[in-house]
Amino acid sequence: MSNEVGGNSQVRNLVQARAIHGDVNFHVASAATEELAGPVPGLPRELRRLFGRAAEVAEARGRLEDGDAEGAAAVVVTGPPGIGKSAVALHLARLVAPAYPDGQFHVDLSLAAESGRPADLVQALLDVLRPGGGALHDAPAGRLAQLRADLGDKRVLLLIDDVVDEGALLDVLQLDGPFAVVCTSRARLSGLTGLVHLIELGRLPDRHGEDLVRAVAGPDRLTDVQVSTLTEACAGHPLALHIAAAHLARRPKADVDRYLEDITDPDHGVHALRAGQRALEPVLERSFAALDPAQAEVFTTLGILPYMSVTEDLVDAVLLHDQQDEDHTSQVQTAAELLDALFEFCLIEQIDEDRYVFHEVLYRFARRKSAEITGERRMNVIRNACLMMSLRTRAAAESIGFMDEAATVPAQANTEVLRELEADRPGAVALTELAREHEVWEPLVHLAGQLTGLLWNGGHWTDLSRVHQCLHDAGTSSGAADWTMTALHNLALAAGQLGDSARAVELFQQCAEVAYESGDPQRMHFAELSAGTLLLNVGRPGDAIPSLRNGLRFWRLSEDTRTLGTRLVGPRSGLSRPGPDSPGRAVHAQQPQSL
The missing domain is CATH 1.10.3450 (Hyaluronidase domain-like)
Structure with a gap:
């Protein structure tokens, strides 16, 4: 067998190369290979059916099968940890494999990384394209030239897991040749927008989440209500759903309702999601480990707060900056940049221009990480969050205006103000309960005072009751x-x-x-x-x-x-x-x- 890509089309052998750049599969496909009719030895086997991603796969498949044969076609699958990126990429790659008869190759860069440093993508690809070894250039430019020669006239498919470096992937995509790339990334790789086809995976719709649970747990292990509750508890997170369903399937005597309580516990729910040697927490830890110290601090600090949406000024307040270090505008800008970094790493969702929220599963992980923050720092985070929310509520309420002196015609700007107040309301109410739990009385009182009129005028009677139950406890506890x-x-x-x-x-x-x-x-x-x-x-x-x-x-x-x-x-x-x-x-x- 030649070291070069291609060679005899009748060769069907699978060559596995375990070089320092990871676990790599090499295959020269037969021209007679049929779509879904037989295995694709150069790619991993699909272990279970894919649920709820048909639209994304169909669009990407069309691009890969109908693309320009003179240039590389590229699909990048992104999303939060455990959301099913590798499963989607693998399913897509196996579907389009017949369109790339010169070979299919799989590289997992997460296995190739050394000492926390990203793998060298070009060298990893050369290792798989030249399974017999051979001298490689020492200089990066030389290795890139070798890769260009290997891919220049070969219609091959490259399946690459865990790309983290936009520049490295761009170097590969700039090579001439009819090859295609399907890859996954824990980051959004926003800099490649317009250059590749991006698939951004989110939570599974309820119907597909329930189908996944039934497929794993079996048709009779859970009632319809329990299936629905489990899907809601995991918030459509595919890996969480699979692990939870597998745990219950292998424990037919386990109390399902008690297990559902365990996995939704805000402090220990993530840890409870394990089945055998498979667990959700290590998957989330790998993404957390990629953050720098400032990004990790934001992620962890937000775990102290209740499950709520957060804004840039609120995040700035809870980071407890030294007010003498820099001006307020600069501090808020820093908070905005850190939130954007978490968004780029798919660890938080942006729901408005200035508003972010965790996926429920990621929030439980952040809360678990925040357990290491104790004592005065935790109290100060809660205190500052309450005070900032008080300021936001007061400023918004005072900005409500009218077009006439009789205050009968509301100003058009009120719509945006009321929308912001409504978006803040659930988190503000939850903050009063968090302040009560930690006996942070004065900020609780400030926040309750600002919320009372808002909740009354909005008819939010249950929330009004929650807030004033906290105030009542503050009064009785402090006299x-x-x-x-x-x-x-x-x-x-x-x-x-x-x-x-x-x-x-x-x-x-x-x-x-x-x-x-x-x-x-x-x-x-x-x-x-x-x-x-x-x-x-x-x-x-x-x-x-x-x-x-x-x-x-x-x-x-x-x-x-x-x-x-x-x-x-x-x-x-x-x-x-x-x-x-x-x-x-x-x-x-x-x-x-x-x-």
């Missing part, structure tokens, strides 16, 4: 009666809006008791007024009148004509959210209280 009373009042309002009138009355009464013990008669009578108003609205006047009458003398002496008028005229509406024409706006006892 701050003002915090406790405000929380109880707003918890009562939320309970009433959610239809639990009995709970709302109970909370108003608790608020009155705390106010009485604190020597705050105004808050006490205000809470009684709120309870009485609610009791009237639910048709319990006999219970309402004593509460309403009790504070009458106080409101007269305090000359609070608005509240006094409310008592004398009576409530005019229930606990509906007040709007521009709602009579409920006159019943200020039913308005939220802020700090």
